[in-house]
Amino acid sequence: MKKIVKFFLNLIPRPVLIALSPVISGVFSLLLAGNKVQCYVCEKSFRKFLPYGYGTPRENVLCPNCLSLERHRLIWYYINNYTDFLQSNYKVLHIAPEQCFYKKFKALKNIDYVTADLESPLAEVKMDIQSMPFDDNVFDVVLCNHVLEHIPDDKKAMHEILRVMKPGAWAVLQVPMKSGAATTFEDASITDPKERAIHFGQYDHIRLYGADYGDVLRKEGFIVEELDIPKAIGPELTETYRLAPNEILYIGKKPVHA
Numbered sequence: 487m488k489k490i491v492k493f494f495l496n497l498i499p500r501p502v503l504i505a506l507s508p509v510i511s512g513v514f515s516l517l518l519a520g521n522k523v524q525c526y527v528c529e530k531s532f533r534k535f536l537p538y539g540y541g542t543p544r545e546n547v548l549c550p551n552c553l554s555l556e557r558h559r560l561i562w563y564y565i566n567n568y569t570d571f572l573q574s575n576y577k578v579l580h581i582a583p584e585q586c587f588y589k590k591f592k593a594l595k596n597i598d599y600v601t602a603d604l605e606s607p608l609a610e611v612k613m614d615i616q617s618m619p620f621d622d623n624v625f626d627v628v629l630c631n632h633v634l635e636h637i638p639d640d641k642k643a644m645h646e647i648l649r650v651m652k653p654g655a656w657a658v659l660q661v662p663m664k665s666g667a668a669t670t671f672e673d674a675s676i677t678d679p680k681e682r683a684i685h686f687g688q689y690d691h692i693r694l695y696g697a698d699y700g701d702v703l704r705k706e707g708f709i710v711e712e713l714d715i716p717k718a719i720g721p722e723l724t725e726t727y728r729l730a731p732n733e734i735l736y737i738g739k740k741p742v743h744a
């Protein structure tokens with residue numbers, strides 16, 4: 487069973503996985519019935535989650551019902567407990583929209599929801615994040631998760647995100663990070679997908695961020711909050727929701743007075 491799961495999740499590209507999700511979800515939800523873990527996004531409980539990840543998959547991380555991963559459950563926890571996103575009238579830009587959030591956000595009457603991406607079939611606006619087709623100061627919230635590690639000029643993308651945000655707006659800006667690395671590693675000469683996987687953690691990543699990520703965002707003009715939500719909620723809930731115990735949530739705010 488484990489082998490079959492790994493075969494499935496490693497060989498099937500994520501977009502295909504998303505397309506097959508209703509079938510996969512039904513089968514695995516039954517196989518994993520139980521109460522040991524709970525998805526904070528869809529609120530369903532299971533014996534455990536599915537493994538997921540390129541190379542060596544991470545065990546017990548992918549919700550079989552909504553396909554949330556650790557970072558999605560972390561972000562949803564933040565949205566629910568730290569913000570007024572579910573109540574306020576916000577104009578929201580969701581870059582590279584995640585399947586597990588898409589329907590939830592679409593259904594929210596209080597938000598004016600814009601999805602954008604270079605390729606994703608879920609996105610209404612096809613765009614390059616390094617040059618966005620939006621006016622200055624239009625969005626109250628921007629969600630941009632696990633995108634910047636793919637972008638050739640990430641500083642330009644950060645600058646663009648900041649440009650389209652209203653003063654005082656906030657953005658969720660998660661990226662994969664190397665635990666224990668003080669600085670971001672980038673080497674433009676590494677272009678082979680196999681080499682990229684070795685150095686940056688995935689075949690299509692072009693850098694691997696380190697603990698300086700918050701300072702990189704600050705340098706581009708964001709006011710940055712680095713939230714340790716697993717620490718705030720304690721190890722027991724962190725395990726129940728299967729958050730990554732070391733994942734810091736990066737929130738970038740646009741200064742009210744530039």
Ligand SMILES: [Zn+2]
Binds near residue numbers: 527529553554
């Ligand atoms: Zn779920």
